[in-house]
Amino acid sequence: MFEQQRRKARRIVTRSVVLAGGAAMAVGPLPALSGVLVTAIEIRMVINIAKIYGFDLSRQEGTLIVGRLIVPYSALKTAATETSTFVPVLGWWIAKPSLAAATTKAIGEGAIRYFEDRQQQKDTRLSSHTETPVDRSSK
Numbered sequence: 001m002f003e004q005q006r007r008k009a010r011r012i013v014t015r016s017v018v019l020a021g022g023a024a025m026a027v028g029p030l031p032a033l034s035g036v037l038v039t040a041i042e043i044r045m046v047i048n049i050a051k052i053y054g055f056d057l058s059r060q061e062g063t064l065i066v067g068r069l070i071v072p073y074s075a076l077k078t079a080a081t082e083t084s085t086f087v088p089v090l091g092w093w094i095a096k097p098s099l100a101a102a103t104t105k106a107i108g109e110g111a112i113r114y115f116e117d118r119q120q121q122k123d124t125r126l127s128s129h130t131e132t133p134v135d136r137s138s139k
Helices: 003-026 033-052 059-084 090-130 133-137
Strands: none
Touching (some): 003 090, 033 059, 059 090
């Protein structure tokens, strides 16, 4: 049902994963800066995925959705990412970018599922409003 939209969304996720990993690598030795950059990339990714599924989100709404998707493992992500800042070279240019890429991928896949579910709910509501009383009684 959502194959074409899912393909487009996954291209956005792939681009965002590369950007997040690159941003984390570029600012590797600097604490907290990669988190800010990666979060901005994730918010933009969620907003773009929403558009594919027919939802027009503000930056604030995108931020709320990203927050919902990462809350379960937010403390672990932050601790692991910031701890890697203190491991020269390996932490800066391998661990931090890998964590950024992996969490961005997880958020992207979560956003795809989220918007597919919302689209399905929206379609169900629309179809139930267009049925005639005869249609409902035959079910």
